[in-house]
Amino acid sequence: MTKNIFLFSGQGSQYVGMAKELCGKYPAAKAVFDTANKVLGYDIAKIAFEGPEEELNKTANSQPAIMACSLAAFEAAKAEGITFDGVAGHSLGEYAAMVAAGVVTLEDGFRLIKARAQAMQKAAEANSGSMYAVIGLPAEEVEKVCEEIDGYVVPVNYNSAVQTVIAGETSACEKAAEIFTGIKKKAIKLNVASAFHSQLMQSAADEFIEAAKTVEFRPAEVEFYSNVLGTKLEDFSDMPQLLAKHIVSPVKFTSELAEMEKAGYENFIELGPNKVLTGLVKKTLKGKNAVNIENEATLEKALTFLN
Numbered sequence: 001m002t003k004n005i006f007l008f009s010g011q012g013s014q015y016v017g018m019a020k021e022l023c024g025k026y027p028a029a030k031a032v033f034d035t036a037n038k039v040l041g042y043d044i045a046k047i048a049f050e051g052p053e054e055e056l057n058k059t060a061n062s063q064p065a066i067m068a069c070s071l072a073a074f075e076a077a078k079a080e081g082i083t084f085d086g087v088a089g090h091s092l093g094e095y096a097a098m099v100a101a102g103v104v105t106l107e108d109g110f111r112l113i114k115a116r117a118q119a120m121q122k123a124a125e126a127n128s129g130s131m132y133a134v135i136g137l138p139a140e141e142v143e144k145v146c147e148e149i150d151g152y153v154v155p156v157n158y159n160s161a162v163q164t165v166i167a168g169e170t171s172a173c174e175k176a177a178e179i180f181t182g183i184k185k186k187a188i189k190l191n192v193a194s195a196f197h198s199q200l201m202q203s204a205a206d207e208f209i210e211a212a213k214t215v216e217f218r219p220a221e222v223e224f225y226s227n228v229l230g231t232k233l234e235d236f237s238d239m240p241q242l243l244a245k246h247i248v249s250p251v252k253f254t255s256e257l258a259e260m261e262k263a264g265y266e267n268f269i270e271l272g273p274n275k276v277l278t279g280l281v282k283k284t285l286k287g288k289n290a291v292n293i294e295n296e297a298t299l300e301k302a303l304t305f306l307n
Contacts (some may be wrong), residue, residue, distance in 0.1 A: 004306075005086040005223075005265045006077075006100060007281070008070045008093030009272030010251075012190055014062045016051035018273040019069035021295045022076045023049075029072035029079075032106065036068040039110035044068060059124060059193045063092045063117035064110060070096040070272030071106070073293045077271060080303055086223035086265065090277055091157070091197065091251050092116070094227055101220035103236065108215045112243070115211035116204075120247065121193065123204035129195025130173040131156070132166050135186035139164045139254075142180075149175050156197035157251045158230075160283040167195035197250055205247040212240035223263065230255030232263070257284050267306060269293060 023030040023045070033045040047056050048065040056062055070093065089097035092113065099109040134142050139155060142164040146153050151172030157165035166176055173195075177187035194200060217239040226233040228245055230252030257280070260268075268290040270277045275292035282290050291302040 002267060003085045003263070003265045004083060004267040004269060005088065005225075005260055006074065006084045006097070007268055007270045007277045008074075008087070008089035008096035008100070009066055009270060009274065009277060010090035010093045011059070011062055011066060011196070012192060013272060013274040013276050014048075014056055014066050014069075015273055016049070016053055016056055018048055018065070018294065019072040020049045022072050022299070025296060026072070026076045026079050028075035032071045032075060033068050035106050036064055036110050039107055040064055040114055057191065059121040060117045063120075064113050066092060066272060067096045067109065067113050069294070071099060071109075073271035073299075074100050076299055077269070077293055077302070080299065082269065082302070082306060084222060084269070086225065086260070086263070087220070088225035088256055088260070089227070090253055091227065093272065093277075094246065096272070097224065098217075098220075101222050101224050103217055103220050103224065103239070104215060112212060112215060116208050116243075116247070119204040119207040119211075120196065120201060122207070123201050124194030126203065127194055127200040128170050129168060129198065129200045130170045131190040131192050131195060132173055132177050132180075133157075133159075133186075133188045133190060134164050134166060134180050135188065136162050137164070137180070137185050138162070142166065145176055145179050149179075151175065152199070154198055155250060156195070158254045159251075160254060160280045162283065163280070165190065167198040168200065169195070197246075197248065199248055201247045205244040208247060209240050209244035212243050215240075225256045225260065227251040227253065227256070231259045253280065254284060257281060261285055261288070267291075269302060269306075 153168030153172035
C-alpha cells in the first residue's frame with residue numbers, strides 16, 4: 001500500500017487570505033480557527049483572512065495563523081478521505097504535526113504556539129538578528145564560510161541539497177551574504193523578525209519551556225519526524241525539553257526527508273500556506289510525489305493526483 005506523509009508549513013509562508021476558502025466550505029476547518037480565536041483571546045481568523053499584511057507578519061500572529069491554516073487544510077484533506085501514515089513539520093510546522101498526530105490536543109497546540117510565538121517575538125525585539133537563504137551551495141561549504149566570519153552566524157535550516165538558511169547577528173549575516181554573492185551564489189534575506197533556530201533565541205527557549213511543562217503530551221499515533229533529531233521521534237517522555245531545544249537548534253529537514261524515503265513514503269502532501277516544502281521535496285527526493293493543499297483548487301488537484 002502506498003504510504004502518505006503530511007508535511008506542515010513553516011514561518012514566512014503566510015499571506016493574507018490563507019485558508020479562507022477552506023473555512024467557507026469545511027465546518028471542521030472553520031472550527032480550527034474558532035478554537036484558535038478562543039485560546040489566543042483575539043480574532044486570528046480576521047488577521048489571517050483580511051490582514052493587514054504587517055499585522056500578519058508579526059511573529060506573535062504569523063505563527064498561530066500559519067498553524068491554523070495548516071490544520072484547516074488538514075481537516076479539509078481528512079474530510080475528503082485523504083489518509084496519512086506519518087507527519088512532519090518545518091520549524092513551527094512541527095506544532096501542527098503534533099496536533100495531527102495526537103501528541104497534543106488542538107487547544108493545547110494553540111496554547112503552545114501562543115507561548116512560543118510571544119516568547120520568540122520578545123527575544124527578536126531584544127536581539128537584532130537576520131536570516132538568509134543560501135542557494136546553490138552544499139551545506140558543508142555554507143558551514144565553512146560561517147566558521148570564517150568574525151561574529152555569530154550559523155546554518156540553521158538544512159532545507160535541501162542546494163538550500164541552507166543561515167542566521168545570527170545581522171552584521172555577521174551580511175558579511176557571509178557578501179561572500180556568497182562574491183562567489184556567484186544567491187543569498188536571499190528572509191522576511192523574519194530575528195535569527196530563529198540560533199542561540200539568539202535562548203531567552204525564548206527559557207521562557208517557553210515553563211509554558212510547555214503545563215501541557216500533557218502523548219506518544220504519536222502515526223510516525224512523527226523531528227527537526228531536532230533529523231529522524232523519527234520514538235521517545236515522547238520529555239517534550240518540553242525537546243521543544244525548547246527546537247527553538248535554538250537547526251532544522252534538519254534534508255535528513256528527515258532521507259529517513260522518510262528509507263521508510264517507504266511515496267506521497268508527500270504539504271498542508272498550509274504556499275508550497276515551500278513541496279518544492280524542497282521535489283529538489284531533494286527523486287521519483288516521489290509532492291503536492292500541496294492550501295485552498296479548493298489545490299485540494300481538487302491533490303485528490304485527482306492521489307486517486
